[in-house]
Amino acid sequence: MQRKSNQEYRNNHAARKAARSLGWLSIGMGVAELLMPRALASTLGLPGSVGLLRLYGLREIATGVGLLMTDKPAPWIYARLGGDALDLATLGVAAQRGYEPVNTSMALGAVAAVTAADFACARGLRQEKHPVTVFDYGDRSGFPQGAEKMRGRAATGQGSSQDAPQVSGMDAANREAPNRP
C-alpha cells in the first residue's frame, strides 16, 4: 500500500514543555531576588549589590511571564540565556572578591546547570525551524466498506459469524467457551 507524505513544520512538545518549566523557575527565582535581596546578597558574597539583585529579579520575572504567555518561546529562552550570562559574570566577580567562596561556587554550579538546561531548550526549539516528513495514514481505515458502515457489524449478526457477542451478565462470562470442534 502506497504511503502519502508531506513536509510539515512541527512543534517540539518536549522543548515547549521544558520552556514552560523554565518560565516557572524564572518567576520563582525572580520573586526570591525581589523580596529578599539582602539575604541573597550576603549569602552569595555580593554585599552592596541589593539594587542589582532586585533588577535581576525583575528581569527573571519578566522572562518567566513572557515564557508562560507566549506561543513563540524561542526569543524568551534566548533572553534567559542572556540573563544567565549576566548571572555568571556577577557570580564570577563575587568569586574573585572571595567573601563567601563556598556559597559562590555552589551558586555558580547551579547557574551553570540552569544555563545548560536553557541551551538544551533553545536547541530543541531551533528544530522547529526544520520541516519534517509526515506520513498521512488517513486513507488506511482497514474497513473496505468504511468505518461507519462497519460499526456494530459483529454485534448485530449481519456478518458471517452469527455468534458474535452482544451479551452481558453471566452470558458474557460464559461466552468465551471453546468454539473449536
Place this chain on the structure above:
Amino acid sequence: MRALRWHGKKDIRCDNHVPDPSIEDPRDAIVKVSSCAICGSDLHLYDGFMPGMTHGDIMGHEFMGEVMEVGSANKKLKVGDRVVVPFTISCGECDQCQRGNFSVCERSNRNAKLADKMFGHTTAGLFGYTQLTGGYDGGQAEFVRVPFADVGPVVVPDGMTDEQALFLGDIFPTGWQAAVQCDIQRTDTVVIWGAGPVGQFTIRSAILLGAEQVVCIDNVPERLSMARAGGAITINFDEESVIERLNELTKGKGPEKCIDAVGMESHAARSIDAMYDRVKQAAMMETGRPHVLREMMYVCRPGGTLSIPGVYGGLLDKLPFGAAMNKSLTFRMGQTHVQRWADDLLKRIQDGQIDPSFVITHTASLEDGPELYKTFRDKHDGCVKVVLKP
C-alpha cells in the same frame, strides 16, 4: 538458513549459517516462512526488559508460510499448505486448551519449571519469546519448526494475500480479544491507550463490536491519523490533557471500557510518575513502567472494565489499587488465546469486513530486519508495522 538472532540487548543480527530445523515430534511441521513481522512485544526483548533471553535465540512470533514437512502423527496439515501460525503453542488436549485457554496451555512450555517459579504456574510455550516460555526458535527465519502443528496453524484459503492473513497469528486476535473481553455495549465509550499495531486492531474490533464512541490516545501523529481513519476520536497526550478530554467526551462520567495496548514500556514521558518509573527501572527495582495502568484505573467509570493486551513481565509499583477496588473495576488480561478467535476472524476477512493489510507501513528483506527493529522502536519514518520477507 538465515535468521534474526538475539545476541544481547539492542543487538539483533541476521545470521547466515543457522542450522535448519527438523521434525522432533510426530505432530510437528516445518514451515518455510514467506512473511514474518516485527511485533511490539519483540521490542521488549530488543530493549532487554524481558528476562530469559539467551545468546543466539531466534526472534519472531508472527509468521506464516508454506508447509514443507509434516510429522507422521499430524493429520491436519499436508505439504504445500499455506498456513499462518499462532504465536502461542498449544497442545489442544490439556485442561486449559479444552477450556479454550490456549495461551496458558499446560503442556507446551518445555521450561515449565522455570515458568512455575516465575509466575506460580506455567503458561504456554511461545515462539521466539525467552526461555521462560519454552525457548522455542522464532519465525524471523527462513524455516521454523512448529510444534503441535495439528492444533495451531490456520490454513489460509486461496486468494488471500500474506498481508491479509499474517496478522491472524497475533495482533489481530490480540486486538479482538482485548475488545471482546470488555463486553462492549452499544452505549459504551471505549478508550484505547496506544495507537501501535495492536491498538489499531483494537480500535477496529471495538467498532465492529458496536461501541458508540472509540477513543485512542497516543502522541505519534501518523499513528493517530491511522486511528482516526479506523473510526476513533484521537487524543494527542503531548497537546492536551487526557483526563480533561475524556471527561469532556463522557460528560464527566469517565469511559466504561479502558484498554491498555501499550504494556510495560509506557512513554508518557514527562509526568512525575513516569520519571519515577524510569529511575526505578534503571535501578532494576521495577520491571515495567505502568503509567497507562495508573491512568486507566483513575479515569475509568465506576463499574467499568480494564482490558490489558499490553505485555507486562514482572513487578509494578505504585498502582492506585484503592481506586480500582472502590470503583468496582473489572480487570481482564492475558496473552491472546489466538486459536479461540482465528477461525472467526479469518471469516471476517473473507467476508470483506476488514482488511488487516492497512497496518503495514514497511516491507523489507530479512537482512534489513536489525535496522528496522530500531526504526520501529523509535517510531521513525512513520513506522507502524514492519513485515519481513525471508
